[in-house]
Amino acid sequence: MSKDDHLSISDFATAQLALLSQELAAEKATTSQLLESSSPKTLARAGLAILNLTLSNLRTGLGGKTVLELEPDSSISGPPISNSTSKSPSKDQGGQAFGQHDIRVGDLVHVAPQPKGGEKKREKIGLEAKGSDGVVVKVSGRGLQVALDRGEDNIEEGSGLRLWVVKLANEVTYKRMNWSMERMQKMEDNAHTTLMRVLFGMESPAPLPSNLEDPETGAGVVEFVDPTLNESQKDAIRFALAAREVALIHGPPGTGKTYTIIELILQLLQRNKRILVCGPSNVSVDNIVERLAPHKVPIIRLGHPARLLPSVLAHSLEVLTKTSEAAELVKDIRKEMDDKQASIRKTRSGRERKAIYGEIKDLRTEYREREKKCINTLVQGSKVVLATLHGAGGSQVRNERFDVVIIDEASQALEAQCWIPLLTASKVVLAGDHLQLPPTVKSTNLKEGGKTKLELPPTAKGMSLDYTLFDRLLSLHGQAIKRMLTTQYRMHENIMRFPSKALYDGKLLAADGVKLRLLTGLPNVADTEDTRTPLVFYDTQGGDFPEQIDEDEGTGKVSKRTLLGDSKSNPSEAAIVTKHVIALVEAGVNPEDIAVVTPYNAQLALLSDKLKQRFPGLELGSVDGFQGREKEAVVVSLVRSNLQHEVGFLAEKRRLNVAMTRPKRHLCIVGDSETVARGSSFLKAWMKHLEDNADLRYPDIADLED
Numbered sequence: 160m161s162k163d164d165h166l167s168i169s170d171f172a173t174a175q176l177a178l179l180s181q182e183l184a185a186e187k188a189t190t191s192q193l194l195e196s197s198s199p200k201t202l203a204r205a206g207l208a209i210l211n212l213t214l215s216n217l218r219t220g221l222g223g224k225t226v227l228e229l230e231p232d233s234s235i236s237g238p239p240i241s242n243s244t245s246k247s248p249s250k251d252q253g254g255q256a257f258g259q260h261d262i263r264v265g266d267l268v269h270v271a272p273q274p275k276g277g278e279k280k281r282e283k284i285g286l287e288a289k290g291s292d293g294v295v296v297k298v299s300g301r302g303l304q305v306a307l308d309r310g311e312d313n314i315e316e317g318s319g320l321r322l323w324v325v326k327l328a329n330e331v332t333y334k335r336m337n338w339s340m341e342r343m344q345k346m347e348d349n350a351h352t353t354l355m356r357v358l359f360g361m362e363s364p365a366p367l368p369s370n371l372e373d374p375e376t377g378a379g380v381v382e383f384v385d386p387t388l389n390e391s392q393k394d395a396i397r398f399a400l401a402a403r404e405v406a407l408i409h410g411p412p413g414t415g416k417t418y419t420i421i422e423l424i425l426q427l428l429q430r431n432k433r434i435l436v437c438g439p440s441n442v443s444v445d446n447i448v449e450r451l452a453p454h455k456v457p458i459i460r461l462g463h464p465a466r467l468l469p470s471v472l473a474h475s476l477e478v479l480t481k482t483s484e485a486a487e488l489v490k491d492i493r494k495e496m497d498d499k500q501a502s503i504r505k506t507r508s509g510r511e512r513k514a515i516y517g518e519i520k521d522l523r524t525e526y527r528e529r530e531k532k533c534i535n536t537l538v539q540g541s542k543v544v545l546a547t548l549h550g551a552g553g554s555q556v557r558n559e560r561f562d563v564v565i566i567d568e569a570s571q572a573l574e575a576q577c578w579i580p581l582l583t584a585s586k587v588v589l590a591g592d593h594l595q596l597p598p599t600v601k602s603t604n605l606k607e608g609g610k611t612k613l614e615l616p617p618t619a620k621g622m623s624l625d626y627t628l629f630d631r632l633l634s635l636h637g638q639a640i641k642r643m644l645t646t647q648y649r650m651h652e653n654i655m656r657f658p659s660k661a662l663y664d665g666k667l668l669a670a671d672g673v674k675l676r677l678l679t680g681l682p683n684v685a686d687t688e689d690t691r692t693p694l695v696f697y698d699t700q701g702g703d704f705p706e707q708i709d710e711d712e713g714t715g716k717v718s719k720r721t722l723l724g725d726s727k728s729n730p731s732e733a734a735i736v737t738k739h740v741i742a743l744v745e746a747g748v749n750p751e752d753i754a755v756v757t758p759y760n761a762q763l764a765l766l767s768d769k770l771k772q773r774f775p776g777l778e779l780g781s782v783d784g785f786q787g788r789e790k791e792a793v794v795v796s797l798v799r800s801n802l803q804h805e806v807g808f809l810a811e812k813r814r815l816n817v818a819m820t821r822p823k824r825h826l827c828i829v830g831d832s833e834t835v836a837r838g839s840s841f842l843k844a845w846m847k848h849l850e851d852n853a854d855l856r857y858p859d860i861a862d863l864e865d
């Protein structure tokens with residue numbers, strides 16, 4: 160490739176900015192537009208809002224944030240989210256006060272005075288009326304708590320004001336990506352760091368010696384902390400230590416990517432390096448904190464405490480600003496703020512209340528200053544800082560210097576997100592698997608009509624958001640910048656064989672402890688034809704098990720399904736799945752050890768109706784939502800069965816890879832080989848593999864009729 164063909168940094172940033180803005184528009188189209196065009200009641204019915212709340216308490220939470228404690232308005236009879244025509248009492252009464260909703264801890268919400276009954280139907284007004292944005296910190300059956308983004312003085316406890324809470328499309332997540340891209344777009348050539356030049360192919364990575372442990376040109380001899388690491392993991396660590404600018408650790412399913420990262424962090428610490436560890440999601444970061452904590456290394460986890468796992472809270476910066484030595488100064492002022500809040504409750508006079516609010520405001524300013532000092536002391540004293548990629552753009556770390564940035568689950572991250580910590584970095588280690596699903600991108604799934612035509616720079620033509628940094632670096636620098644982990648600790652070898660052959664050059668090995676594990680090895684599981692078989696295939700070919708297009712029920716209700724667009728289902732396949740799950744449970748397999756996954760939401764809804772009540776512990780999910788998870792037994796419903804041999808979602812082999820690599824001991828596939836095999840050479844090879852290697856079953860439609 161000639162130098163001129165290279166994607167320049169500013170062209171890349173220009174293209175990313177255009178793509179991000181299209182993505183935000185698509186996100187708004189699915190959530191915010193709904194918020195704007197629907198009444199609060201409709202939103203509540205779709206699970207996006209909770210109505211009829213009152214403020215029961217106001218307190219100062221972590222980080223000096225005002226926390227609103229909200230509970231259902233006791234003056235309203237019936238369910239808080241019931242519509243006006245329904246006068247029946249809530250079935251939740253006395254137990255769970257809220258109806259069904261999708262508002263979870265960590266969600267960004269808007270709290271506002273609720274529009275009155277007489278106000279016009281399209282009550283966009285609820286969002287326009289003065290209210291506040293915040294993060295949900297607690298949800299229970301009888302209430303919820305929201306930490307406001309800014310200290311708000313306009314919502315008063317005991318004011319009798321009826322409030323509602325509505326979930327927001329999270330625009331905030333775009334701000335830092337856009338900020339990084341804008342900086343890259345404007346940067347002069349001479350401001351590019353060596354790492355940037357390498358990551359855009361203007362320079363090659365510094366060559367590595369053949370002996371990675373060479374003390375001069377490599378990492379020196381590595382004494383591993385964990386003696387159980389396998390050879391491919393050790394090699395990846397030596398490689399990542401020796402690399403000057405960039406190293407990719409390619410971790411196929413269950414190969415111990417995170418396990419390897421933990422050792423890498425320990426090795427870097429021994430070499431006196433300062434490390435920033437990031438991941439695209441809070442869970443990905445917490446996973447590392449949990450595993451790093453037992454090694455007693457000084458770590459700090461940045462991020463809103465509401466979004467962190469309880470097990471890692473002790474390492475959270477916000478908690479340490481309360482509990483560490485440096486926190487003493489902050490503590491006093493916090494108490495004073497709480498006392499003032501309490502005194503407002505006892506004050507009737509408007510003038511006095513106003514005066515106290517003024518004092519709280521001053522105290523809050525003072526609090527922030529002291530807190531900032533405390534934060535700086537803690538962060539600067541810490542050798543390992545952990546944050547989401549987004550969190551790495553926060554004021555606490557933006558100006559900090561690290562020797563190495565490690566990004567776990569890098570193949571699940573948008574590239575613009577990765578640049579948040581990379582702009583000032585000198586070395587990066589990315590861990591991921593580009594052969595599993597990339598980050599979910601709404602705008603690539605838009606039908607052509609819904610897409611705006613983007614003008615991308617010529618060198619960035621064809622760029623899309625789901626093309627990750629991991630993908631791009633592999634295509635730019637080739638296999639030389641990566642090491643693959645090859646021993647997997649999850650699957651029976653028969654389950655592993657096809658993904659290994661089709662996607663990982665046949666290099667995967669099953670660890671001794673897992674390669675022959677069957678369901679019969681679990682306590683109290685009987686030996687049946689299902690439990691003794693690692694791979695089962697119900698082939699529904701022949702046209703008796705046709706798919707259906709999920710019609711909207713025409714009720715006029717806003718359902719989540721409407722938001723998801725057309726989806727496919729296959730009722731006869733659902734019947735096979737149900738039968739198989741029942742057989743496993745009757746053989747003694749715990750429902751909690753079984754997952755049913757399918758790429759289609761309509762099929763998921765159907766399966767949920769059939770199975771969820773009977774087996775509450777059973778896990779049902781979309782393939783995409785199951786990435787990173789594992790179960791003893793997994794049943795996959797492929798759904799597609801049609802004369803046109805259309806396979807839709809199944810054409811994405813990374814999706815199928817995720818589906819088929821979740822189980823440990825038992826994988827059951829239900830699908831029409833005639834339809835599926837026509838989808839691609841990968842699908843054809845898979846169907847052939849199942850035919851030759853699985854316990855092949857041809858179900859009879861007559862047996863399924865109840």
Ligand SMILES: Nc1ncnc2c1ncn2[C@@H]1O[C@H](COP(=O)(O)OP(=O)(O)OP(=O)(O)O)[C@@H](O)[C@H]1O
Nearest residue numbers: 387388389410411412413414415416417418648787
């Ligand atoms: N060298 C090893 N010896 C024994 N067990 C190991 C080894 N490496 C990893 N494991 C085990 O393999 C499992 C998977 O490890 P880990 O969660 O680190 O993998 P991962 O690659 O991050 O997973 P995923 O496929 O979900 O991304 C864990 O139970 C871990 O304890």
